[in-house]
Amino acid sequence: MKAARLYAPGDLRIEDVPKPEPEPGDVLVEIELALTDGTDLKTFRRGHPVLLRESPAPFGHEFCGLVEGHRVVAANSAPCGACDGCARGEQCRELSFLAGAYADFILVPARIAAVNLHGVPAGVAPEVAAMVEPLACCLRGVARAGIQAGDAVAILGAGPIGLMLAACVADAGGWPVIVGGREERRALIEAFGAEAGDGRGADVVFEAAGTEQAWADAVELVRPGGTVLVFGGLAREARPPIDAYRLHYEELTVRGSFHHTPATVRAALGFLASGAYPWERLVTHRVSLADLPALFADPPRDLLKAVVVP
Ligand SMILES: [Zn+2]
Numbered sequence: 001m002k003a004a005r006l007y008a009p010g011d012l013r014i015e016d017v018p019k020p021e022p023e024p025g026d027v028l029v030e031i032e033l034a035l036t037d038g039t040d041l042k043t044f045r046r047g048h049p050v051l052l053r054e055s056p057a058p059f060g061h062e063f064c065g066l067v068e069g070h071r072v073v074a075a076n077s078a079p080c081g082a083c084d085g086c087a088r089g090e091q092c093r094e095l096s097f098l099a100g101a102y103a104d105f106i107l108v109p110a111r112i113a114a115v116n117l118h119g120v121p122a123g124v125a126p127e128v129a130a131m132v133e134p135l136a137c138c139l140r141g142v143a144r145a146g147i148q149a150g151d152a153v154a155i156l157g158a159g160p161i162g163l164m165l166a167a168c169v170a171d172a173g174g175w176p177v178i179v180g181g182r183e184e185r186r187a188l189i190e191a192f193g194a195e196a197g198d199g200r201g202a203d204v205v206f207e208a209a210g211t212e213q214a215w216a217d218a219v220e221l222v223r224p225g226g227t228v229l230v231f232g233g234l235a236r237e238a239r240p241p242i243d244a245y246r247l248h249y250e251e252l253t254v255r256g257s258f259h260h261t262p263a264t265v266r267a268a269l270g271f272l273a274s275g276a277y278p279w280e281r282l283v284t285h286r287v288s289l290a291d292l293p294a295l296f297a298d299p300p301r302d303l304l305k306a307v308v309v310p
Helices: 038-046 084-088 108-118 132-147 160-171 182-191 210-222 244-249 260-274 289-297
Strands: 002-008 011-016 025-034 062-067 070-074 105-108 117-119 154-156 176-178 195-197 204-207 229-230 252-254 283-288 305-309
Touching: 011 289, 025 289, 038 289, 062 105, 062 132, 062 210, 062 283, 105 195, 108 154, 108 260, 117 176, 117 229, 132 160, 132 182, 132 204, 132 229, 132 260, 132 289, 154 160, 154 210, 160 204, 160 260, 160 283, 210 229, 210 244, 283 289, 289 305
Parallel strands: 154 176, 154 204, 176 195, 204 229, 229 252, 283 305
Antiparallel strands: 002 011, 025 062, 025 105, 025 305, 062 070, 070 117
């Protein structure tokens, strides 16, 4: 079968590889389509401390596919159920991540298939169903931020994650404002329940840009006593310049949110199926697997998410 494999930052190749052989409990999914996301772009550009540990590495983690004629989606991990984090009801400390969605087939291992593989509800387009993983991360972020009805919520980053976060915030009763969205994104920002604005003095600020500057900006923007939710991951050695005065004297709360849980994966699938927001508008491009390396090498300026068809 054909599969994209990442040899090193900037070196993505489409190659013939053996079709995976499922062990008992594993599920072999025939990929209908995969979606690009910001993490994949980041990994392509600079590598990734967790996702790119071998070379060549399988690549891509948002997908919708078929199993015996039935349309399914799966998240790219599952909690181990045995670690300290799992025992405390916190994020699992032993997550390992499934990749390889840019391919003809992907093998969903038994651990993930048991809890995070789901049939796609009737009427949900495959490119929308494939958004279950990033939307599940956003739902976890909104839960961890403790959004209250009426909260003014600033979101730094107008990419697909920023727009999904806006929808989740609005659904939780908050008032999302997206900071830094270009003018041509305005219609989309409103379609996802948000306004464009500067976010100053917000009750809650989401950092969803994944830069040290955005972490610092989030701490600048939030009101005294407010909450900053750091959502975008940074390189391990990053030390963002956070205003210690504000943290201490203005009693800010800074919380992290990472990844998703089986509960938010299920909730995300329901949210997508609800049709409450025009999820399909997050897909701006469509490429074949063969054209994927060129897309990553020179992403179009207006790229949100691309459908990748094997
Ligand atoms: Zn665990």
